[in-house]
Amino acid sequence: MPETIPQDSVGLVQPQTLHVDQPLELECGRVLPSYDLVYETYGTLNADASNAVLICHALSGHHHAAGYHSADDPRPGWWDSCIGPGKPIDTNRFFVVCPNNLGGCHGSSGPGSQNPETGQLWGPDFPMMTVKDWVKSQAQLADALGIQRWAAVVGGSLGGMQALQWSMDFPDRLANAVVIAAAPKLSAQNIAFNEVARQSILTDPNFHGGRYYLHDTYPRQGLILARMVGHITYLSDDAMRMKFGRDLRSGRFHFGFDVEFQVESYLRHQGETFSRNFDANTYLLMTKALDYFDPARECDGTLEDALADTRCNFLVMSFNSDWRFSPERSREIVNALVQVGRNVSYAEIDTPKGHDAFLLPIPEYRKLFGAYMGRVAEATSNA
């Protein structure tokens, strides 16, 4: 943590846990008899519970979106750039809720938690989750918190897909969906990258069919590789050129396979940090949830058909250097929403930062995001 907590931070926060005893029927056909959802909240819920905003996290995200856990916390939550007093998601006006998705590895029920029926860790037996399942579990959280209707459901990347799913599955339970750097479904190329990541985990000798915990080990190398390839797709060519160029760590070639270029060093560092903090089974599961997301297929029709029964207002945003979920993919969502007559706005942020831009404090992005959320807050207080 910095010396003093910044004025625009939500400050020290504590995760909470909701235990749900109601069985959750999953898209894969299996049932989760009971489960835990760990979540954080920032700001204050108003008297008529109309100012609540749900934050949906992306592939490697979790419930800790803003603020600090302790005085020794080196870094704030993953979306601290956008959540806090005076920030686009202004905690002076909104009550912000961010859960860790089921299947995650940060406290919610997942492969690393205990199967209540066997008393053993779930491991690879934890059921496959889909975006639809997550939304259903998030609705349980909303019920528990007394939130009938979200002022907005907001997410970037895989989180944006959840916001979109909310608009289709619970059309009356949100006023706005904010869908950032997302896509209406993955492309073959997207799935291909996910498959490389999965294969690197699955083929790691320490994976042990997902039961690595029984062998007191984990597929470290697989996770590192998975993250390295993922990370390349989150940055743009320009961003990498600006950050590393062809810079050498020691200034000269060593004619070997140790780290020589700065970009190699960076990727290895990112991979290693990630492998220490993330569960391999969760990574496999989350990438599959991404691959499966396809609302048009779910309703046996077009994206327009899938969105036909939505009611909320939509804000869609993309970043021009994002090639993982390019602006074209966001425009597919916008065009379908226009075609079905929904209220939708769209902005494309000019930045070299690639897919990761949605997490960064880019001034234009924050201005537009803030202008939209300001309107959401006004509508909330007038309701």
Add this chain to the structure above:
Amino acid sequence: MRDDLALISRWIPKGARVLDLGCGDGDLLAHLQDDRQVNGYGLEIDQDNIAACFAKGVNVIEQDLDKGLGNFQSDRFDYVVMTQALQAVLRPDSILDEMLRVGREAIITFPNFGHWRVRSYLGFKGRMPVSSALPYEWYDTPNIHLCTVKDFEAHCRERNIRIIERQVVNRHHRSGRLTRAWPNLFGEIAIYRVTL
């Protein structure tokens, strides 16, 4: 609200589906939403304007008009509006065709380059006209396809575009005896409602 926008909004009935090309800060759509309950969308590229639309609760889509309207299906809108932008696009003829493809009717306003002051500026001074309606120098003007009332109407005839309504007004957005009798000489702003 700008006077030309007030004129235009009179032409748009309640509940219409409206697309506003180059919608600026969303004034027209905000007014049409409140007053006429239209289902409207604006297209804009300036992000300050986009933020202003967000703040007003106007639907705005960041989109460059020069890349066409190919993302909108035919006959999706009742009215496609473009105010003071025809002269600034790369291909005014293509955008006009596109407006009439995605909309039933198009409403267009542009500065009339045939106005006597413009003519005399060029005629007597021999310099590219600069005025309150056309405040740019020749080298920095965004107005790359200026036309006159006569040019526009000739183009409509060639393309079989039917002019439903025309209002040619002076700089105060008023029409009078002179603008009615000699629109191409005394009109500063031309406002058209056209269809195929």
